[in-house]
Amino acid sequence: MTRPSRTVLIVSDHTGLTAENTARALLAHFPDQPLRYVQRSFVATLEMAREVTREVAALAAQGERPLIFTTITDPAALRELESAPARVFDLLGPGLGALEEEFGVPAARSVGRFHDMHDQAGYVARMDALDFALATDDGLGDRQYGLADVVLVGVSRAGKTPTSLFLALQHGVRASNYPLAEDDFEREALPVPLEPHRAKLYGLTIDPRRLHAIRTQRKAASRYASLEQCEHEVRRAERLFSRVGIPVRDTTSASVEEIAAGILAQLRRG
Template identity: 40%
Template sequence: MNTDLDKHSVFFVSDRTGKTAESLGQSLLSQFDGIEFVYKTYSFVSTEIEAHFVASEINKDSIATGQQPIVFSTLVNDEVQQFISSTDACVISLFNAFIEPLEKSLQIESSHTIGKPHETYDDADYKKHMDAIDFTLKNDDGIRTNKFDKADVILLGVSRSAKTPTCLYLAMNFSIKAANYPLTDDDLKSDTLPGFLLPYADKIVGLTIQASQLNAIREQRRPNTMYASLKKCQEEIKHAGIIMNSHNIFTIDSTAISIEEIAVMIVKEKKLLKSH
C-alpha cells in the first residue's frame, strides 16, 4: 500500500475558537480506520480577506497532496462561508447542516449571530486576536513603518519571499502582531539595515528563497520584466543575505517549506508564545 494515500488533510474553520468544529469533526473522522488525518485549524475567520487567505491555503494543500482536503466549517456569515465552499475540497458546513432542519422544525429563522452560543470564548483573547489581524493587515509590505515598535515580529526579505502569507498565518493562528518590510533596490545598495529598522533588529526574522523559485513566482506576477529576471532575483537575494548576515538576523529559506512550518520556526526562535 502506498503510505502517501494513508494521510489526509483536514481543515477546521471557524469564526470563533474552532473547538466545536474540531470536536465534532474529529468524532466523525474517528469512524474511519487506516487513515492518518493531518489537522489544521483556522480560528476567528470573520472577514472576506481572512476567508480568502484560508481558501488559498486549502487549495494549495489540494494541489500539493493531489487529494481533496476535508473541511469542517462553523462559519455563520454566508459571504465568508462562500469563499470556503468554493475551494477544491469536501466542505462540510456544520452550522448549516443543523440550522436548516431546526429552522424548518421550529418554523422560525435563526439569528445567524456569530458565536451565539455555539462556542464559548474569552473576550480578552478575541480582542487580542482581532487586534493582531488588524495590525498585520495595516502593516503589510512596509505600509506603516512608524508602527513597527508595536510589532511582535518583523519579517524582512525581498519582494515575493512569502512575507505576507506568513504574517497573516502568525496573526490568525497565534494572535501575533506581525509586520513585514520588502527590501527595495535602494536598501539593497547598502550592507546594513535601513536606519529606521535598526532599533527593531531583535524583532526581525529574515526570509530568503532560491533564485530559481523567486524567478518563477515573479514571472507569474510580472512576466518578461527586469523585476522577474533570474539575474535580478540572484542579485537581490545575494545583497539581502549580506544585510541579514551583517546583523546576525535569524533567516529562514522559504523555498521548500510550508507557511505553517515557517510560522512555527519563527514562534520558536522568537519565543513569541510566552506573551500570547
C-alpha cells in the same frame, strides 16, 4: 485502473475546522488512498444528523463505505451518526471522557464551544493584530514597528505578507514586514527604520529559481521577475541577514503554517 475515491465526511456542529484539521492530519499518513472530502458544518440538531446519515446510506447503496470524522458531542446526534453504514471517527468523545475523569466534573457538551468568541480577549487580540499587520504591510507605517512582536524582512514575494497575516489571524501575533529593495542593498547596512528593532527582526529567504517563477506569474518578462534579478536580490538579502546576524528562514518549500510556527518557537525561546 484508478480506484474510486472514498468519501470522507467532515461532520461538525459548528465551523468544522477542528474536525477537518484532525481528519486531514490522520489521512495524510495514508497518501495513496483516493479520497473525496465533503464538509457538513453546523449540524446542530438530531434532524440535521439524520440528513447526514441519509446521505451516507445513499453512498453505501452504491457499494461505498464512507468515512465520517466528527466533533459532534451531543449524545443523540452522535448515536445517529454512529448508526450510519460508515466507519465513524468520534474525534472528541474519548478525550472528553478522559477529561471528565481527570477533572472530576462533567463536560459541558454544548454545541459549538470552540471557534466562537468565548475567548473574547484572545479574539480581540487577533483582530487587532490583523489591523496592525495590514497597516504595517510592505514597509508601511514603519513608525509603528515599536509595537510589533516581530518584523519580517525579505525581498519582494519571499512570503512576508502571507506569513504576517497568518501570524495575526491564527496566533494574535503583531507582525510587520519590510521589503528589501535596491536602496537597502546599496547601503550594505540595516535599513534605517529597522535599526532600533534588531531584536525582533526575522529574515525570510527563498530559492532564486522559485522566486523567479513566482514573480513571473505576476509580471512576466519584466526585469523584476528575471532570474538574474532574483539571484542578485536573494544574494544581497542573505548577505545582509548574515552580517546583521538575524534568524533566517528559507520559505522555498515551507507553508505559512510552518514559517509561522517556526517564528513562534523562536519568539518563545527569545
